[in-house]
Every structure is written in C-alpha cells, then in structure tokens.
Amino acid sequence: MTRASASRWRPAGCDSCSTALISTRRNFGASSPILCASTVGMTNSMSVDVEQQTDEAGKIPQDLRQALELLAARDETIAILLDRIRQLEKSLYGPRSAKRSGPIDPSTLLPFPGIEELLEQIAKRAEEREAEAPAPPPKPPKKPNKRRDLDPDSLGADVPRRRRERKLAEDECKCCCGGELHEVREEISSRVERIKVVYIDDRVTTYYACRKCERMVSAAPDETNVIEGSILGPNLLADLVYQRFANHTPYNRLAIEFANDGLPLSRSVLSRAVLACGTLLEPIYDQVREEVLSSFLVQIDDTPVVVRNGQAKGRTTGRVWVYRSAEGNVAFEFRMDRKKEGPLGMLGQYRGFVQGDDYSGHACLFDPSYERVSLLCWAHAVRKFRDAETSSPRLSKEFDVLFALLHAVELEAKGMSPPERFRYRAKHARPVLAEIKDWVDGRRLTVTPKSKIGVALEYLHSNWTALNNYLLDGRILDITNNGAERALRRVAVGRKNWMFIGHEEAGGPAAVLMSLLQTCVEQGVNAVAYLRDVLERISHPGSAKDVRELTPSAWKRSKDAQARAAQRQAAINAAVQSLALAPRR
Template identity: 35%
Template sequence: MTLHPNLDQLNPEQLRALAAQLIQRVETMDKQITHHKSVNEKLAHEIALLKRFKFAKRSEQLSPDQASLLDDLIDTDIAAIEAELEALQPAPVEAKVRQQPKRAPLPPQFPRTLIHHEPDNSHCQCGCALKRIGEDASEKLDYTPGVFTVERHIRGKWACEQCETLIQAPVPAHVIDKGVPTAGLLAHIMVAKFADHLPLYRQEKIFGRAGLPIARSTLAQWVGQTGVQLQPLVEALREAVLAQRVVHADETPVQMLAPGEKKTHRAYVWAYCTTPFSALKAVVYDFSPSRAGEHARNFLGTWNGKLVCDGFAGYKAGFEGGITEIGCMAHARRKFFDLHVANKSQLAEQALHSIGGLYEVERKAKEMSDEDRWRLRQEMAIPIAEKLHEWMLAQRELVPEGSATAKALDYSLKRWVALTRYLNDGAVPIDNNRVENTIRPWALGRSNWLFAGSLRSGKRAAAIMSLIQSARMNGHDPFAYLKDVLTRLPTQRASAIDQLLPHQWAQGS
C-alpha cells in the first residue's frame, strides 16, 4: 500500500516535485488507457466483420465444402480475437458471478483415468488434523490416436473441525482452462491440421467414427485459442533465427479468400531458416497478403546479416540497407539444366560439369568446421569458379541476344558476385536448397485446405507450422513436442519461454 504524505508538512519544492510525479503518472496511465482502447476497438471491429461475413448470405459460387472451410476459419479467428480481448482486460476487483454454461456429459463408455489432487499437508495451520469431507470432480477429454479417454480430476475437500478451514488442492492450469480438451487432444488437432493437412471438417468425421462427434465450430475455437497461447513461443523462435548472421529466405504463393468476396487472390508465405552449418535448427514462416518487398523488410527489421536467397527483387531494398546478398548456385545450375533438357545443348552440359565441380567440393566440406571449409574452398573451389566465369564471359560474346542460352548465361553473370560470396565465408552455404525444403509442407497443404480464409488465419497457420517444422528439423515427433509444450506453457515463466523452443526442448524436462 502506498502511504500518502501529509501535504501540510511538505515545503513548496517538495509539493512541486510531488505534483510533477502525479502528473507524469496520470499521463502514463492515459497513454495505457488510450492504447488498450484502440486495440479493443480494432479487435471489436474485426470480430464484428467476421460475424457479419459468417451469418450474412454467402456467395453461391462457393461449393458446400468450401463454405464449411470458411466457417471453420471464421470461428477460429473469432475465438483467437476473443482470447486476445480477454487478455487485454484488467483483472477485476471482485470476481463477477456469472452462470456457467451447461455442458453435455462426456460419454460414460470412454475409459476414465482418475487423477487425484490432494493437499501436500493434512494438517491445518492451527495444528489440527484435517478431515476429508467430500470432493469436487471435473472431466477433461483426452485423445490418443484412434482412442478417446477421459481424465477425471478429483479434488478432495479437507476441513479442520476446530477452525472450520476448508482446503482443496488446485487443478493444474490448462491451455483452455474452462474447456474439456487436454494438451494431448489439442496437440493432436494441431498436428492433424497443420502437419497432416487435415481440415477440421475431416477431423470432425474422424472423431465421430471414434465415438464422439465434436462440432467443427468447437474445434475451430480450440485452434484459435491455442494459436494465441503459442504466439509468444513463435516470437521467441523468430528472435533466435534472427540472432544468426546467415539466414535463408524464400517465398511461395498461397491462395487467400477475403471474407465477403467471390474469389481468392494470391497471398504469400515467406520462410526464414538457419543454414545447414548452424548449430541452431529452426524455420519461421511469415504470412503476408502480397509479395511486396516491404513484408520481408518488416520481418527482418534491423537485422543486417547475410541473406541466402534467389534473385527476387523484393529483397533489394534490404541489400541497400546493409544486408549482404548471397546468391543461390542451384538456381544458376537450374537454368543450364533446363536448357540441356530442352535441346541437349553442349554449352549447357559444359556449364553443368563445372558447377558440378563446385558441388563436389561442398560434399567434401560438408562435415568440416567453418574454418576448414573456407580453406578447402580457397584451395579447390575458387580455381573452378574463376575458370567458369571466364568461360561464361567468352561464350556470352558468341551467342545471339535474346536466345535461351544468352538468358541462362546472363542469369549467372549478372549475379556472379552474389553467387560466389560463399567462397569467402565457411559459414555460408552454396545454395538456398535448405529453405526450399522447408517450403514443401505448404505446397502439400495447398491441395488439401485449398485456401487461407483470412490474413489472421494465414498468420496463425504460419506461426504453428513454424513450431511443427522446427520440431521436425530437430528430430522431434511434433505430437510429443506440442503435447509437452501445451502442458507446460500455462505455468512457464515468460523469462524461461526459450526452454520450450524446439532446439532446446527435451521431453520430460
């Protein structure tokens, strides 16, 4: 409690200092109130739009399956926004008494796992022995692949007859405290949706066959609430990736449906991952409504390391701002490979042979330290690269302008400095293949979920897939990882959130 000084005992200088402190405190609180008000208004407006899009008349051009997918995404977005709004609300002075919603009992045929919660000490503070006078029981729905089980949490009631004190052990915190799903069920839904690419309407049918149909709207709410809870972990993963001095980057198109419109438009997923030579194994995805270079600049922020990428112009502004461009030799090789496949070009075959020599050096240097890799490149790769460059310049003078061969040569010659920067740094890879492999799950998913329902749902998918794919890169089973993380997350200190990142996670730790 703050003790207020007696104003009559303060001199004028102390009064002025106190007044200045109070004014500063009021200004700070005004700023906080204004910020929270603006965030609340923004989220309230967004949730109103989503509800209007959900309940208004739909376009007849959407098939029933597409419409159900959109409903799932809107329900998920609404649940996520409501979770964010709830987190912004200040803690009430007095708990509001509100009627608990009636929930249908879980099917009695499901196996029950009894989990008892009892006080650590069976004696009251007054010294008397406590007497067990009853218990409270609540049930949460768990899931292992193909089998539902029910965790029955039994909280014994212990009372002291002398001082009439009642004691109960608390139930461990859950990601969704007032819901029925356990961390295991939520992890299964997340992995099925974002790793196995099963839309929620398919999961609804699978759960129905297992004995308990769970409404898609309920599944969508669970996904939205869980995505909000996992966001701090994704932010920490992004910081870990951007702490590296060499990062891969690539992007791929994804169709996004703007609610209320009759067609999809092209959005993009950007992938940023660590190199094969880094001790950190991680990838972070960023979903954006377009391919504009500003999205890459916003993600990278003040980072100014070495960026391994293709020749996309969207990264150019970053290079002008201090980021070092590292070209992709695989893209250069692909131009000559396509040329050779098309017309059996002997020139393309010779280029492929020389580039193959550079890759042979990389195979020898794969398991070396950065320093030894740099030495081997200096000794073996630089002579090959210099001869290849001289040969390309000579051949370019001989081929006609605008021909396919000229275009293949121009691609490498215009990017030659960026393509060969890897030779002078053993920590830099020769190509961008690492990140292209991390893009593949999105390509597989496109044929299953068809489109992203909104910018928010796309960003949520990018965040959760960042954790799932990073877990895979570190050799973890995504289900085991997410189940453990969702179990520990509600009680994990914010300062120790890094312990739950895939590259630091150890099961059961």
C-alpha cells in the first residue's frame, strides 16, 4: 500500500498520532505493537465504508484489503498484550488458590445444550455427598478456665521433667499469732521448655593385656565415626541435614546458629559434612529409586536451579527432576540440562504409567518399544482455563461446569477399591468426558488459536487420549500430577533461601538427601529420628547388605528400628535432663 493510498484511510485528527507512531516504530522496530488510541478501533470504522469502496465487480480494492488485514492483526496483538497485562495484575493482586469460591451463576454462561442439566447434576451430587457424610461430633462445652496452648501431661512419660520446690525456710514458718505453719497442699504450675544442648560424647575403651603372653586385647570393638576424620556425631549430622533441606536454612545462617550454641563451625565445614552425608546415604537412595521404578505408576516433573562453579565467577542453570511412585516413594535427580537422556536414563526399561505435563521432551519416553502409557495432568488444563478467565470469562466458566462433574465423580470414587473405581469411572466419568470432548470440538473453532482460551482448548484437543488414559486402571487414584508438584515444592521453597547449588558435584548428594527427606514426609516417618538411625547404621562395616531395611518405608515397618529410635531418644532425654539439673559451677 502506497503512502498516498494510506493517507486516504487515515482517521481525522490522527496526524499527530501518526507522527508519534512513526517515531516510535523507528525506535522500537517495525514489528512494535504500540498504536495510537484512534487506530485501535479502526477496523470497525473501515468495515462501514467497505461497501462504498467496492468496484463494479463487487471486489474490495487491494490497498483497502491490506489495510484491513493489517488492522485486524494489530487488534489481535493488542488483545494478546492486554491479556498479558491482566494476567500480571492477577498474579500480583489476585487470589493464589485455583479453587472456586461459591456456586457458578448460570446467567454468566453461554447457552450451550445441556447446561441446565449439568448444573442440576452438580447440585444434586453435592447434596448427596453432604447427606452421606457422617455427622460431626458434638462440640464439647467450653471450659470457663483460661485456654492453654499445650497440656504438659499430653507429651508422654518420655519427656524429662524437672521438679523445683519452693518452700518457706524454717524461721519463716511462723504465723503472726505465734503458731507453727504446716503444709496443707501443693499446687504445680508447669511450663514447657526447649533447650539445645551441645555435649561431647567421650567413648572410653578399656584395653586388657595378658601378663603371661603379653598380648593386648581390647574390651570391645571401637565404634567408627559417621564421617571419616570428623568428630561430628550422628545426632548433630541429622539435625544439620534436616535444617538444610527440610527447613531450607542457608549455610551462613546455620553457621551463626551453631556459633550461638557454642559450636564455631564454618560454612565450608558444614557444606562438606552435608555432602559427605549425601554420599554415605547414596546406597539407600539407590534402593528408594528401585522401589519407585517397581511401582505401576511414576509421576515426573522438573524445576530449574541455579548452579555456581565453586568460587569462580559465572553461573548456569541446572534441573532437578522428581520421580514419585503411587506408594509415596520419591527420588530426585540432579541434571545440568533438560535433555531426554535424563528421564530416559532414570526410567530405563520401566513399563507402566508415566504421569506428567505436556512438555515436548517427554515424547521420547513413550516410544512403542518401551510399553509405557502416558497420563497427562488435568490440573494443568484447569490452570490454563483459569489463565483465560480475564479474556474469555464465559468459556472459562463453561469448562468449570463440565470439570466440576468430572471432579465430583473422582470424589465419590476416592474411597473405592481399584475394581470398583474402574467400573464406577466407566459408568459415570466416560459420559462426562464425552460431553467435554464435544464442547471442546465446538468451541475451539470459534476462538483465536494464540489466545489464552485457544491455548487451553488446544491443550485438551491435542492431549485428549493421554488425559483419558486414567480410565484404563482403577489403581490410579489421582487424575492430576499434583503429587510430583508437591514434592518439587521442597526445591522451589529451598532455592528461595539457599539461592543456588555451589557446584555441579554438590547436586547429586543434595538430591539424595532431599529424596530421603521427602519420602519420610510421604511415608509419615520422623525424619530426624530416621536420619539419626541410618547414619549410624550405614557407617558400620558390612551394613551394605541391610540397605533394603534402611529405606523410609522399610524403616517405618521395622519394630527393631522403632525400638532403636525410642532408646536413642530416651538417651538424649536423659543426657539433657542430667545436664539441665547439673549444679552450676
């Protein structure tokens, strides 16, 4: 389109805006989407004069057609940019939760077939679940006395107690009338204290010798240290690992905390101790990984972490992958890239269900020779429609109605056995999925593919088979990949505190320790007690044959392990009590 022809279609009063637009395009490039305000609605005004500008053959002039196409493309770009602004405002000021608050208003939905029936089904199933739910127990009457945060007697007999008696001296046991004061009753006021005690564990070995043959014999074999050449004991190391990867405490704050307790340990000493623990526990990690791969379903996901090169300048981005079994065993893996060799090497010849997101790098995992079945996450679909709320609120709410039915089916099937769940889903979930499929096929033709709602609809359309594969096995409890994402929160929260991994060699031991801690959380195991026990046991010679007994799931089932943990805690309590009650010098 020539400059003369373009000037014919310039709106009145737009000369100054055109000058500013030309200068702006010179600064930002010809592809810049910045437009003047009067140009935004030009498409509608152009369409009014289209009939007047057609020639005798009824065709639109070429320059006008080009102008209309250019304006339509710019309007689409403006809509995309405005939607990005709304998304940024929502991320800054909007609610964090993806849950809906309150029922859906039918007047806000487009009138597609069956909408009233769907809303009635959702309301009916909600009423049925409320009717089947057991009645809550009656609330006990409130006591008039003051509220207490914690009852000391509820802590158990293992918690040491310190008794301090406050009595009057003999010369004070005189009444004002001259009589003697006698004890009438006692009132005990308790308070809970928590102290951190640093003590040196001296292990004294007595040696015996025979005077006849002059042979030296020790009384008992000496205990080995957890870390060779280090005097840090298993209790301190367990607390250090827990503080580092469960409470996400950086080494500089740990050094300050230990210094306040009387332990002047530098950051380098702490980091070397943590890495040594990760290397020591690697055989247990390998066993946990085998348990993950022995499951019928593995959930996978990954997240980036910053990796530094020791003391040298520069940093790169690594990846932490998570592999979680249906039974709650978790194995993290640290990689320096996101290439397919990572998940392919971890899964190996695994056969079963693999649940994840629609990352294109996962496609290599489902080669027909591997005999794996892809399961995609429905939570990702819900989030994509949540992102489209600002630009397409009605279509987003229509999907909410349909997904609410699918979610209601999963709520009812949650407590069923695998065969019952399989049959129930086949009867109730398949019809809902068919309705969702028809809705997607109809709606995706009416939206722009690059828009938020277009991306959400395309996610459902292109991944429909993988989203429906959960119907193949009743053992599948969750139609989302939220379990793997919850496990990755350990990394996501941690990197906001410790910021980076110091060097590439530290990623592997860190993944080992995070795997064991997260598996303890999933299995309901006391992580500190577990680490105390396994650090001491695996450091003993010949302990490699007992590795299968040292995983968190096996440790939880072992009565011997529970007895050892109880004895160790009792010894700690006794030491704390003796030190607390020791007379001051």
